[in-house]
Amino acid sequence: MLHKRRDWVPWLYMAPALLILGVYLVYPIVGTVYYSFFDKRSEHFVGWANYKWALTSKVMHIAFRNNILWLIFFTVFVVGFGLVLAVLADRVRYESPLKSIIFLPMAISFVGAGVIWKFVYAYRPKGAPQIGLLNAIITALGGEPVGWLVNRHVNNFALIVVGIWVWTGFCMVVLSAAYKGIPRELLEAARVDGATEWQTFRYVTLPLMVPTIAVVTTTMVINVLKVFDIVYVMTNGDFGTEVLANRMYKEMFNFRNYGRASAIAVILLLAIIPVMLINIRRFQEEEALR
């Protein structure tokens, strides 16, 4: 390292960042954990009561169930579509415009995406002209219009589709970079040896892409645990669509129960801690190689 003498100078450069990180991240983390053991106004210690509520109440069960639905369906489809697009788009001449179209929703806010899809899902009673694209297609094919956002059998999936629409482009771009990094000779060699396209993909491409798929999947899992905006804008958690982050927001602003809201936040953090530890370990391995 350079300039060993004046030891206090580095702290001048570090000071603004340390101050802000301390105030906006470290202090609140401690504070939220602390509040999670107190009542709604943080006046009386209540022990584990907020956590007991979080794990046993009906509303929280719905939120947990929906987060799990999101976790499974969102993650499988974004990573799956991303992989399909990464591998297939490489074979066509319109690869670049195709990727732009799929990536485009990443530029749009979740609120904007929510409005776009609320319009796609718009519902009119049978007989009235359908102005929502999806119900127009269904009625044109002779079906009954569906209340996509209010029908409890489909509404969670209708919301998950919006998430998939936004994030597939991200997965596609990351996985595409990994796919293009695979030496072409490897794929050619497999084909020359008589492997079908599927076998080449299954036994050559896929194993080589596993590390990237793992990284993309963890990123998506972190995203999905915190999903908030889409649900807030499209249903506000009504009709059985609530997720943890929305429940926390309601506890905080609608019911002014800071104890319960804090407990939900801590549960989110606990779910993310394994990822945090993996990140730290990966960082330390990279540093060891420097």
Place this chain on the structure above:
Amino acid sequence: MIRRVETTLAQVPLHLILVGMALAWFIPTLGLLISSFRTQDAVLSSGWWTVFRNPFLAGQFTLENYRAVLEAQGMGRAFVNSIIITVPATFLPILVAALAAYAFAWMDFPMRRTLFVIVVGLLVVPLQMTLIPILRLYNRTHLAGTFPGIWLAHTGYGLPLAVYLLRNFFAEIPRDLFESAFLDGASRWTAFTHILLPLSVPALASLAIFQFIWVWNDLLVALVYLGGTEKVAPLTVRLSSLVNSLGQNWHLLTAAAFISMALPLVIFFSLQRYFVRGILAGSVKG
């Protein structure tokens, strides 16, 4: 010749999948855009796709929806608020992070490594963990509902990622460049402003675009610290409250949504390479 026909035929499913996905991804946004230019009667009585039956029919398109949401529905004010919020909330964290990243990459001090591991850990902390204590702090210090309050909050939330990325980028810069500068008598500050920052323009640009889009599209932070008052609410907050108040007025909602998307789309199309890089780099953010 026959072989070529065969391979083309074999490719039909491939093109069907890809073109099908492209259409599925594009059509929802197209519907929004077209509807935002149609009259109220037209939007409420027929699907937006019916315009293709008669695309050049004069008088079926109008700018009235945009005028209405910009003025009467407060989207104009919200657009200005979004700019006021986003510009400082983009540059402030990058500036603070660049200083710290310089120290992390090129200076020696006790606990350097431990502090950086903490930064890596903070990357994925969910925002939700910070809302209540900060809101209380803001209520006590009267920063709630103010622009400086949200600038600082976004600076805090953007810092771990910015420090992490910039430190990794700075550390890759060849050591000789610094050594020769110091031999010539340059101070650490001169090395920072004259060597490090100019060499880091691509990294800074990607990071700035990521942070800009993140802040511009943020709903939760603005909702919690600014609230819904029209004087300070950004586009996302305003749009989400219009979704409730305008209900089925799709001619207005579509125009309002498009206004909120316009600037990110311009950035996306004009700076696509940096945009994609920035989004990729920022993906680990909590």
